[in-house]
Amino acid sequence: MPHEPSSTRPHAAAGTALPRIAVCGIHIESSTFTPYVSTAADFDVRRGDAVLDRHPFLAAGSPLREAAAWHGVLHAGALPGGPLDREDFEAWRAEILEGLAALVSGSDGASLDALWFDIHGAMSVRGMDDAEGALITAIREVIGEDVLVGTSMDLHGNVSPALFAGCDQLTCYRTAPHVDVAETRERAVRSLLDALAAAPDGLPAPKPHRALVHVPILLPGEMTSTRVEPAASLYARIPELAAREGVTDVSYWIGFAWADEPRCQAAVVAFGADGEAVDAAALELATAIWETRHEFVFVAPTGTLEECLDTAIASPARPFWISDSGDNPGAGGADDTTGCLAALASRPEIRAGEVTALLVSIVDPETAGRAAELGVGRRGDVVVGGRIDARDPGPVPLHIEVEALDHSPATGVAAVLRVLAPAGGESPSEPRSPELRPTSQRSTGLRPTGLRLVVTSRRAQFSTEAMFARLGLTMTVADVVVVKMGYLEPDQHAAAADWMMALTPGGVDQDLVRLGHRRITRPMLPFDAEIPAPSAADVLR
Numbered sequence: 001m002p003h004e005p006s007s008t009r010p011h012a013a014a015g016t017a018l019p020r021i022a023v024c025g026i027h028i029e030s031s032t033f034t035p036y037v038s039t040a041a042d043f044d045v046r047r048g049d050a051v052l053d054r055h056p057f058l059a060a061g062s063p064l065r066e067a068a069a070w071h072g073v074l075h076a077g078a079l080p081g082g083p084l085d086r087e088d089f090e091a092w093r094a095e096i097l098e099g100l101a102a103l104v105s106g107s108d109g110a111s112l113d114a115l116w117f118d119i120h121g122a123m124s125v126r127g128m129d130d131a132e133g134a135l136i137t138a139i140r141e142v143i144g145e146d147v148l149v150g151t152s153m154d155l156h157g158n159v160s161p162a163l164f165a166g167c168d169q170l171t172c173y174r175t176a177p178h179v180d181v182a183e184t185r186e187r188a189v190r191s192l193l194d195a196l197a198a199a200p201d202g203l204p205a206p207k208p209h210r211a212l213v214h215v216p217i218l219l220p221g222e223m224t225s226t227r228v229e230p231a232a233s234l235y236a237r238i239p240e241l242a243a244r245e246g247v248t249d250v251s252y253w254i255g256f257a258w259a260d261e262p263r264c265q266a267a268v269v270a271f272g273a274d275g276e277a278v279d280a281a282a283l284e285l286a287t288a289i290w291e292t293r294h295e296f297v298f299v300a301p302t303g304t305l306e307e308c309l310d311t312a313i314a315s316p317a318r319p320f321w322i323s324d325s326g327d328n329p330g331a332g333g334a335d336d337t338t339g340c341l342a343a344l345a346s347r348p349e350i351r352a353g354e355v356t357a358l359l360v361s362i363v364d365p366e367t368a369g370r371a372a373e374l375g376v377g378r379r380g381d382v383v384v385g386g387r388i389d390a391r392d393p394g395p396v397p398l399h400i401e402v403e404a405l406d407h408s409p410a411t412g413v414a415a416v417l418r419v420l421a422p423a424g425g426e427s428p429s430e431p432r433s434p435e436l437r438p439t440s441q442r443s444t445g446l447r448p449t450g451l452r453l454v455v456t457s458r459r460a461q462f463s464t465e466a467m468f469a470r471l472g473l474t475m476t477v478a479d480v481v482v483v484k485m486g487y488l489e490p491d492q493h494a495a496a497a498d499w500m501m502a503l504t505p506g507g508v509d510q511d512l513v514r515l516g517h518r519r520i521t522r523p524m525l526p527f528d529a530e531i532p533a534p535s536a537a538d539v540l541r
C-alpha cells in the first residue's frame with residue numbers, strides 16, 4: 001500500500017504538540033538446535049496501552065509517559081524457545097505494519113515521530129535467517145526514513161546489517177544475568193525523547209552517527225557472564241565510552257550462540273552526534289573484546305552430569321546446585337530431556353533417602369495433568385519427559401506421590417512429585433511403558449526416596465524464591481538441587497552453597513563445536529583457532 005513520506009507531513013513535534021511514538025516488537029530467543037517449535041500460544045501478546053503497561057517507567061502519569069503521545073501497536077513476548085512458526089510471525093508482522101501505516105497517515109494530520117522497536121534480537125522464524133532484520137526493513141517501507149527508530153535488545157541478540165540499517169539508535173543490556181532490563185529500556189526511550197526534543201520546529205529529529213563493528217566470536221552466555229572476567233571488565237568500560245563528548249551510547253552484544261544463522265556473532269554499536277568519536281568508541285571496545293578473545297571461561301566449575309553428581313553428593317556444601325545446562329529453557333532448550341532425572345533416580349544415596357534431591361523442572365503437560373487428576377497425597381505411576389526432546393534416555397517411568405499442586409500463567413499446572421521406590425529395593429524405574437497405569441495396580445509396597453521432581457504443563461524456569469514458594473518449596477529444601485538453567489539467576493545464586501554446571505547434551509549444548517554450526521561466518525572463535533583483529537575498515541556506518 002502507498003504511504004505518504006513522513007517528511008511531507010507536519011510533525012507532531014512541532015510547536016506544542018507532543019511527539020508521537022509508536023511501540024512494537026516480537027521478543028523471543030530461539031534455539032535452532034531444539035526440536036521445539038514456538039507458536040502464538042507461548043506468547044504474551046499485547047495491544048494498545050497494554051504494550052506500555054509492561055514498563056514501570058511508562059506507567060500512567062509517569063514523566064516519560066506524559067512526555068509523548070504513545071501508541072502501543074503490538075508486542076508479543078515469550079520465554080526462549082524454538083524457532084517461531086512462520087504463520088504466527090506473518091500474522092503479527094501484518095498487524096504491526098497495518099497499525100504503523102494507520103499512525104503514519106493519521107486522520108488528525110499528524111505524522112509519526114519515532115518508533116521504539118522493543119525486541120530481544122535472537123528470534124528465529126522457520127524459513128528465515130534474520131527475522132528482526134526483515135521485520136524492521138518492512139517497517140521502514142511503511143514509516144519512511146525520517147521516523148527515528150530506537151531499539152533496546154538483549155545482549156544475547158544479534159545485530160545484522162539489515163537490523164543496523166533499519167535502526168537509528170541501538171542499545172542492549174550491560175549485565176548477564178540481566179538485572180538491568182528496565183534500565184536499558186528506559187535508556188532507549190530517553191535517547192529517543194532527547195533526540196526528538198533536539199529536532200528543529202516542524203522537522204524530523206536529526207539522525208545520529210552510528211558505527212557497527214562485528215567481532216567474530218560466538219560464545220554461550222555461560223562464558224560471558226558479567227559476574228566474571230573478562231566480560232565484567234569489558235562491560236565496565238561502557239559508561240566511560242558512552243560519556244565521551246559526541247557519543248550518546250555504546251553497546252556490546254555477545255550474540256546468540258544457539259542459532260545456526262549467518263548473523264550470529266558478537267557486535268559493538270555506538271551512536272551519537274560526533275562521527276569520529278562514535279567510530280573511535282566502537283572500534284576501541286571491539287578491539288578490547290578481541291584482545292581478551294582467548295580468556296573467556298565458564299562462569300562455574302563444569303563437568304559431565306555424573307562428575308557433577310559425584311561432587312555434589314560428596315560435598316559438605318548444602319544445598320549444592322547443578323545446572324542441567326544443555327536443556328536450559330531460558331536459552332531455548334526443550335525443557336524435557338531426562339538425563340538428569342534418570343541419573344538422580346538411580347543414585348543409591350538418593351534412592352535410600354540419605355541424600356535429598358530436587359529436580360526443577362521438566363515440562364510435561366500429560367504428567368502435570370495426571371498429577372492434578374490424582375490430587376495431593378495420592379500415588380500413581382507416570383512417565384516423565386522426553387516428549388519434545390526424546391534424546392537418550394527418553395521418557396522415564398516412575399512411581400510417584402503428589403506432594404503439591406499449583407497453577408499460574410508462568411507454569412500452567414505445576415506439581416511436586418515425590419519419587420517412590422519399591423520397599424523391597426528393586427529398581428524405582430519400571431521398563432518403559434507408553435501409557436499411564438492406574439494407581440491401584442502399582443501403589444502398594446512403595447516407600448519415598450530422597451528425590452522430588454517438579455513438572456509443569458508449560459515450559460518454565462523456576463528462577464525466583466517466589467516461584468518455589470508457590471509449591472511450598474524453598475531454594476534450600478534439598479541437599480542437591482538440579483535446575484534446567486545455564487548460569488544461575490540472582491535468587492538461585494544466593495541460595496546455592498556451591499554450584500556446578502553440568503555440560504549436558506541438548507538444544508542449547510554449551511559445547512558449540514559439538515553442536516555443529518554450518519552457516520555462521522568463518523573464521524569464528526571457538527570454531528577456528530584465530531580471528532583477525534578489528535580495524536577501521538571493519539566499521540560499518
Ligand SMILES: [Zn+2]
Nearest residue numbers: 154155156178
Ligand atoms: Zn539474554
